[in-house]
Amino acid sequence: MALEEGKKHRSKSERTKLSIFNAAVELLGETDFEDITIRDIVRRANVSVGTFYNYYATKMEVFYETYQVADQYFNETVAPLLDQPTAYERVLCFFEHYAHYSSELTNMKMTRLLYNPDNPWFNRDPDGGMVGVLIQVLQDGLDSGEFSGHGDSARELADYLMICVRGLIYNWCTEKGGYDLYAATQKLVERLMAALRP
Amino acid sequence: MALEEGKKHRSKSERTKLSIFNAAVELLGETDFEDITIRDIVRRANVSVGTFYNYYATKMEVFYETYQVADQYFNETVAPLLDQPTAYERVLCFFEHYAHYSSELTNMKMTRLLYNPDNPWFNRDPDGGMVGVLIQVLQDGLDSGEFSGHGDSARELADYLMICVRGLIYNWCTEKGGYDLYAATQKLVERLMAALRP
C-alpha cells in the first residue's frame, strides 16, 4: 500500500523506521504473522536486527503500528470521500474501502493479532478510529430517518455490520483470497442493510 | 463438553486417547493454540509424551479431530432436535446449538486452526457436516416459500449465515467471552433473516 508516499524530506532515522515498517507490512501480505521472524523483516528492510530494536521494543510493536495507520487512513483519506447523497451509499462506499484496505493489508493472523487484547491500541476509543467514521454515517442515516435501528444505536449497528463483514474477511482469508472480496463485500452489505430498513 | 459421556466400558486404550483429546480441548478453551505445547496436553491428561504420539501423529491431529467431533455432534445430536414447525424457528434453533457448541469448544485460535487449509478435514463435502444440517433447513424453507433466496441457493444462504455468525463468534472471542453469546447470536440471526424475507 502506498502509505506515506506523499511525504518528503524524511530524516535518515525516519526512513529507516519506515523501511522496517514497510517490510513488515509486505511480509504480512505474504506470510502468516507467526511465521514472520525478525530476521525476515530486517533482511527485507536491509537493516540489522539491532537496528530493528532501535525503533521497536518488541516484535509486536511494529505490527501494532499498522493499526494506527489504519485509523489514520480512514480518518484522513476515506472520510472525505464519503460524500454520496444517501447514507446507504455512504455505507457501501465505506465498506468498499474497508475491503480494499483489508485485501491489501490484512490477513487472518494479522486480524487476530490486532484484536489481541494485549494490543495497547485495542481498547482505544472506537469513535476515533475507522469505526468512528462508520458510526458517523449510520448516525446520519438514523437522524434523517433513512435507517431504522429498531431500538439500536448507531454504535450498535456499526458493530453489527463490522462483525459480519469481518466474518466475511475471515472467510476470504481461509479461502486464501480465492474470490473477489469487493464484490462479496458489496453483496453482503446490501443484504445486511435489509435489517436497517425502516 | 459432555461429548462421549454416555458411552461405557471403553478399553484402556480408548480412555487414554479420550483423556488426551479432552485435555487438548480444555486447553484450547484457556490458551492460544500455538501456545499449547504437547507437554501441556500430556501433563493435563496424565500421560507421557510418548503416549501422545501413540495416538496422534502430530500436534495438529488432535486438534483436527475436534472438527470431526463437531460434525458428528451436529449430525447425530442437533439434527434430530430441529423439529420446530417453521423453518425460521429451525434456523434459530440450529444457531442456538451452534452458539452453545462454540462457546464450549471453539475459540478464536481453534476456529482459525480448523480453517487452516492444511487441515485434511477442511475440504471435505460441506453437506456432510454441520453446514449440511443448516443447508437442509434452508432448502426446506425455500421449497415451502417461507424464505426467498433472491436468486441464491440454500448453500449460498447457509454461507451467508455462517460467515456472519462466525464473525460474531470471532468478536466474542476477542472480547474474551465478555457477553452472552446465546443472546447475541439470536439477535444477530434474526437480523440476518431479514434478508430472506420473500
Added chain:
Amino acid sequence: MALEEGKKHRSKSERTKLSIFNAAVELLGETDFEDITIRDIVRRANVSVGTFYNYYATKMEVFYETYQVADQYFNETVAPLLDQPTAYERVLCFFEHYAHYSSELTNMKMTRLLYNPDNPWFNRDPDGGMVGVLIQVLQDGLDSGEFSGHGDSARELADYLMICVRGLIYNWCTEKGGYDLYAATQKLVERLMAALRP
C-alpha cells in the same frame, strides 16, 4: 538369502525367532542400520514388540546374530566348495562367495556394526569363522610353494586380502551398489595376488 531353508519341523518358537531374524536381515539390505527401528522389524515379522524382546535382549543382538550365521555359512557351505586344483583358484572362489554374501547381507552400517568392539562376537577366534576358511587355503598355497608370503604368515596374508576386499565392499556401499561387486571383487583379488607371486 535362503539361510536356514533346508531345515524343517521347527517349533513355533523357533519359527517366530527366525521370522524376526529374517525381517532384520531384509531391512538391513534396504536401510541403514541406525534407521531401522524395532517397530520396523516387528512389523515386517508380524509380531509385537514384546515378542521381539522375548527372543533378543537388545536391538543389537539380532544384528550380532547375523555374524554367527556368516561364520556358519562359510564353514558349512563355502568350505566344501573350495575344491579347485590350485590355491589361487580357491582364493578367487572364496572371495566370489564373500562378494555374494556381502552383496546380499552386508551394508556399510552393518559392517561397521559387526566390527564394533562391543560386539561380543568380535573377538572370537578368527580361525573358527570365515577368515579361518581363507587362512586354510592360503596356508595350503604357502605349503605347496604356489604363493610366497615374503615373510608373512597365512594369517597375515589373509588380513591383507580381507582388508582390501572390505575396502572394496565399503566403496561399493558408498556408491549404493552401483556396480557389479562380483566382477570388481574378482579384478581386485587378481591384482592383490600379484604380491603373492613367489
Added chain:
Amino acid sequence: MALEEGKKHRSKSERTKLSIFNAAVELLGETDFEDITIRDIVRRANVSVGTFYNYYATKMEVFYETYQVADQYFNETVAPLLDQPTAYERVLCFFEHYAHYSSELTNMKMTRLLYNPDNPWFNRDPDGGMVGVLIQVLQDGLDSGEFSGHGDSARELADYLMICVRGLIYNWCTEKGGYDLYAATQKLVERLMAALRP
C-alpha cells in the same frame, strides 16, 4: 590437527567458527558421529547452541566441512611436497601423508559420514581434491613407463589404491588405532604396487 594454525589476526567471528569446527573434529576422534550431539560440540567449544547454528545450518554441515579441509590440505600442503625422483616414491609419500591425516582427523564414523551420498561434497570432481593429487602422480608414472596400468587409467589405479588403503584405515579404526598406521600403510602400499609393475 594443526590446521589453520599458521594464520593470525582472525576476527572474533572466524575464531568462534574455528572453535566449533575444532570441537567437532576432536569429538569425532573420540566418539561415534551419531553419538555426538550439538550440545557436546558447543560445550567443548564454549559457545551456545544458538551460536552453533549461526555458523552451520545443520549438524551435518560442520562435519562436511572437514572434507573441504582435507582437499585443501592435500592440494596446498601435500602436493608441493611430492618432489621425489620416482613416481613410486611419490606414491608412498602421498599415502604417508594420507595415513598421517587419517590418523588425526578421520575415524570410521567420519569416513562413513563423508561418504554419505547426502554429503554435497561427495560427488564433486575427484580430480580437484586429494585424489586428484594422487591421480597426477600415477599419470606421471604411467607416462614415463615406470608403471603399467595393464589397461587401466591413472584414475582407475588411484581408485584401486584408495579403496585398499581405506580398507586399512577402516580396519585400523575397528581396532581402535591399536597399531602403527604409518608402518601398516607403507607395507600395504608397497604390496599393492606390485600390481603396477610393468
Added chain:
DNA sequence: AATGAATGAGCCTTCATTCAT
C-alpha cells in the same frame, strides 16, 4: 508365549532479544 500401551530422556532446531563494538 505373545501383546502393545506406556514411558521419558534426549535429540535437533528456532528465534526473540541483548550488548559490545
Added chain:
DNA sequence: TATGAATGAAGGCTCATTCAT
C-alpha cells in the same frame, strides 16, 4: 545510530525398552 554475534529457553518429536495383561 547501526551492527550482527551470542544467547539459551523452549518446542516438536523419536524410539529402545518395560510390564501388566
